[in-house]
Amino acid sequence: MSQALSSTRTRYLLLLPLPLIVGLFYVLPFAGIIGWSVTLPELGLDNYARVLSDGSIHDVLWRTLRVCSAVSVIALAGAYLLAYSWLFSPAWLQRLIEIGVFLPFWLSVLVRTFGWLIALRGNGLLNSWLMASGLIDSPLSLVRNETGVIIGMVHFMIPFAFFPILSSMRQIDQRTLLAARGLGAGRLRTFCSVFVPQTLQGVCGAFIMVFVFCLGFFIVPVLLGGGQTVMIAEYIFLQMFQTSNWGLGAALSVILLALVLLLTWLLLKITRVDRNLAA
Numbered sequence: 001m002s003q004a005l006s007s008t009r010t011r012y013l014l015l016l017p018l019p020l021i022v023g024l025f026y027v028l029p030f031a032g033i034i035g036w037s038v039t040l041p042e043l044g045l046d047n048y049a050r051v052l053s054d055g056s057i058h059d060v061l062w063r064t065l066r067v068c069s070a071v072s073v074i075a076l077a078g079a080y081l082l083a084y085s086w087l088f089s090p091a092w093l094q095r096l097i098e099i100g101v102f103l104p105f106w107l108s109v110l111v112r113t114f115g116w117l118i119a120l121r122g123n124g125l126l127n128s129w130l131m132a133s134g135l136i137d138s139p140l141s142l143v144r145n146e147t148g149v150i151i152g153m154v155h156f157m158i159p160f161a162f163f164p165i166l167s168s169m170r171q172i173d174q175r176t177l178l179a180a181r182g183l184g185a186g187r188l189r190t191f192c193s194v195f196v197p198q199t200l201q202g203v204c205g206a207f208i209m210v211f212v213f214c215l216g217f218f219i220v221p222v223l224l225g226g227g228q229t230v231m232i233a234e235y236i237f238l239q240m241f242q243t244s245n246w247g248l249g250a251a252l253s254v255i256l257l258a259l260v261l262l263l264t265w266l267l268l269k270i271t272r273v274d275r276n277l278a279a
Helices: 002-015 017-039 046-053 055-087 091-106 109-120 125-132 146-170 174-182 187-215 219-225 232-241 246-278
Strands: none
Touching (some): 002 017, 017 046, 046 246, 091 146, 109 146, 146 187, 146 219, 174 187, 187 246, 219 232
16 A cells, blocks of 8 residues: 555656646746736737737738638548558568658748748749649649648648548458458449448547648748738737737637637547547
8 A cells, every 4th residue: 555655656746747737838838828818919809809800910810710621621621542552562662651650740830831942932942843844834822822821731631631631541350341342332332331430530639630720821922922911920929029919829828729729629639539439
C-alpha cells in the first residue's frame, strides 16, 4: 500500500510542472489579451461591437472561412485517395506513398511557400510549361489571389489529413468487405455502402483538424496572397503591428481562439464516440 501511495505521489509530482507551464505561458498571456480587448483604447466592449458591425472585418472572416473550408475539402479528398491507395497497395508502393507524405515535413513552411511562388507566378514553371505545350496562350493568374493560397495550404495540410483517415481505414474489418462482395455487391457499391461509412469518423476528425490548422495560417496567405487575400491571422497582425489597434486585434484573437476551442471540443467528442464504437 505504501509503495502504491509513493508511486501515486511521484506521478503527481512529475505532472505538477505541466499545469504551471500551461498557466504561465498560455493562460496568463491569454488573460492579458482578453484584458486588452476590453480596455484598449478605452474600457468597454467597443472592439467586439466593431467586429459585429464592420464590413471589412466581415469580408476577412468570410474569406478565411471560405478558404479554410475549400482547403479542408480538397486536402481531405487528396488524403483519402492516398490513404485508400496505401491500404490496398503492395509494400513497395506503400513505402513510396509514405515518402511522398513525409517529405513535406522535412522542409519549412517558408521554403515550401517560396517554392510554390516560383512555380505559380506568371513566368514560373507551371505557366511556362503550359504555354510551351500550347495548352494556354497567356499566363494564368495563380498568385496574389485565393487560388495560390489554396494550393499552398492544401500542399501543407494533406499529410495532416492523411494520418487520421488512414487510421480509420486500418480499423475496418476486411471481412465486411468480403461479405458484401459475397452477397453480390459490386466494387463501387461495396466502397460507397460499406467502406466509406466506416471511415466517416476519421474523415470528420481530419476535417476539423485541418480546418483548425488553416485558421492560423499566416506565411502562406502573406506570400501567395500578396496582400490581396488577407486572412484573419494576417489581419490581426496588421491591426496590432501596423495600425497599433491592439484592442481590436485582441478581440479578434479572442474570437478566433473561441472558435478553435469549439472545433477542438467537437473533435474530442468525435474521437470519444469513435473509441466507444471500437470498444
